Amino acid sequence: MMVPLSWYIVLGVVLFVIGAAGVLIRRNILVVLMSLELLLNSVNINFIAFGHFYDDFRGRIFAIFVIAITAAEVAVALGILVALVRNKATLKVDEVAIMKG
Amino acid sequence: MELVFFLLFGTVAVVTALGVVLARNPVHSAVALMACFVNISAIFVLLQAPLLAVIQIFVYVGAILVLFLFVTMMLDIRDAELQRFLPGRNLAAFALLVLLGIEMLVLVLMSxxxxxxAAGSRTGGEIRELGVTLFSDYLLPFEVASVILLVALVGAIVLARKESG
Incomplete structure (x- = not known):
């Protein structure tokens, strides 16, 4: 039996909300970055599901680009994190206020 | 059959995603995230995108999560794991999340x-066709993505290097 498209979209929505919860309420910077990965992955599910149901390659190509940009983002974010911990010795989101945000 | 597999993989993906957000130890979060990624790649297989499933496992599980685990090992996480959530009541964040979830679910389910x-499924030369499209119509974005990756590589090395003066 076929799975309707809306189920895939609902799965993407649920994962997106969980990831957003992690970004908004967790205190550990590492877990915040992991939740960011979850957000990007739920968007990928949507891209590929729409691409499959409309028989269009552009969904998959977009997903490939999203994965590539995610890899770049994680490398830079973890580099910043290592530099931050070396200077300030904290992993808590609310204690990093160098830029007065 | 496809329905059963979708429900299985989807349920496990959601449960492990909750594990990422709720786990006390960042290492447990990383392992739960790995399980979540594997399940999502299984869902990509259900969507007849096996190439994307393989890329997902290579890039996310093979590269990104290993990077996370290395950084977790390098840093001292003992004081950070005592308090999971931001101090104070996160009422605004919860309200925002509930609003977001309800809005998206209503929009999806009412539509x-x-x-x-699914439209006619072309499974045969799927990867060949994908490659041709990627290298002809999307050549410029592809090159831009490679430059972005190079810049990120250099940037990560510069950022993580010790100041030697």
């Missing part, structure tokens, strides 16, 4: 513009 069945 009747989704196609009911």
């Amino acid at each position: 009747n513009r989704f196609p009911q069945a």
Whole structure:
């Protein structure tokens, strides 16, 4: 039996909300970055599901680009994190206020 | 059969995603995230995108999560794991999340513009066709992505290097 498209979209929505919860309420910077990965992955599910149901390659190509940009983002974010911990010795989101945000 | 597999993989993906957000130890979060990624790649297989499933496992599980685990090992996480959530009541964040979730679910479930069945599935030369499209119509974005990856590589090395003066 076929799975309707809306189920895939609902799965993407649920994962997106969980990831957003992690970004908004967790205190550990590492877990915040992991939740960011979850957000990007739920968007990928949507891209590929729409691409499959409309028989269009552009969904998959977009997903490939999203994965590539995610890899770049994680490398830079973890580099910043290592530099931050070396200077300030904290992993808590609310204690990093160098830029007065 | 496809339905059973979808429900299985989807349920496990959601449970492990909750594990990522709720786990006390960042290492447990990383392992739960790995399980979540594997399940999502299984869902990509259900969507007849096996190439994307393999890329997902290579890039996310093979590269990104290993990077996370290395950084977790390098840093001292003992004081950070005592307090999981931001101090104070996160009422605004919860309200925002509930609003976001309800809005998206209503928009998805009320819509009747989704196609009911998949269009004709072309499974045969799928990867070849994908490659041709990627290297002809999307050549410029592809090159830009490679430059972005190079810049990120250099940037990560510069950022993580010790100041030697």
